[in-house]
Amino acid sequence: MIDADRQTSIRRYIERLPARFRSKNGIYLALSLIARVLNAAGMFVALQRFAPSTFGEMSYLMATAVSTVAFCSLGIELSVNAQLTRKIKEGSRLAPTILAACTLAITGIVLACIAVSVAFASQLTVTGSTRLAVIVVCIYSSFMIVTSLLTAMSFALSASINVGVSYIITSSLFAAFAIFADTGTSGIRLMFFSVVTQVIAVSYMAIALARLAQSWNLRRGYEMLQTSLQAAKIEIKTLFMYGAKQILVVSTVTFSQWLIQRKIVYGDGGVSENAIYSVGNQIFNMMTFIPLIITPIIITRLAAAGDDMAARKRISLGSLKLFSGIAAIACVAVFIGLHIGIPFLPPRYAAAELTGLIASFAAAFQIMKSPFSLFFLAELKASREILSATAGAIFMIIATSTYAQLSPNQGTTIRLLGCALQALLLAAMFFAETRRAKQG
16 A cells, blocks of 8 residues: 555646646647657758668668567557556556566567567668667667657656657757758668667656656655565566557557568668658658647547447547548648659659658548547447558558569558558448447
């Protein structure tokens, strides 16, 4: 049991949580949007100043790191967030969960380094130095896992602003480096600089959480030491089981994206071709961030509808019109932006105009499926989302495997078809679910 003073402290914190959560999440979304804009600006400058081979090499190394983390992070971001949130509401001790989360994070880092050194090393020969590539991917993957852990804790403790600030720090530093760095910088050196930005961002979040912990008297070291090994083992199992499904879905999706880039990088065009694919990838990431700004509003309305299936269906279909409009506007904006921006890039990127347009259509399907995803999220039926996401990813893996090498347009088209399949499956399950409920 926890002492009375801390129970009172946590109870007061929970009473203030709803209002603080809404306001802080609004600030977080604003900061995240600004960070996305800064990151896009930095990428544009990087594309303009660095050779396509440099940018393509960096993108491939990042894709390798992301795929590694998806397999090895053990799903800690969602599981730790959910478990800490539940314990805060119950007034339970946080120490066992924090200790278990740190144990899983360390395990994930070890697994990531082993995976990169053993499984991915042979896939990094396209870079200037395979040994350096392995080292930088190991370090970058490790800090990504730490970032996931700190992000989960920040959201659970209603400190999402810290996550937004860390995004701003990372994006600002990258943009500054893109502007002032030597144009002869290699892709591996760009990755090492990205590691530096990760270190700074992680340090900021860790310090911010430590200061928050002081207000909850978590600074007392003996509290952590009082945690029994048995309690920690139970927490580790709970967190792992919670994140197991997330591991399956995320690892499959990210592996499909890595496999596409791998086929492009080891094709005739090499890492320079991957730079063109990466233009589309950045457009995809920018567009798919848009629904996150509106998601809390839709979730709140769905939750308010309670058990009224007809009302939830009406809300979802109404939001589908909104998201479809956003997707259409975003595609038009991308089309105009590509026409304006491509002429300012090296001639090699002329081919990126079509790649970026295809990527915008892929992102449009991701945006338009959001109402159906939110419907099932409100229904606590995550299995539908898992099924559709896994089906789309498996399709992309199979389609990619049929090619000896890919062009950027071919790779992006496979992504478009995978996203379309995912959206159509989720929509079909939505209409089947609501029709069944109506007949029942």
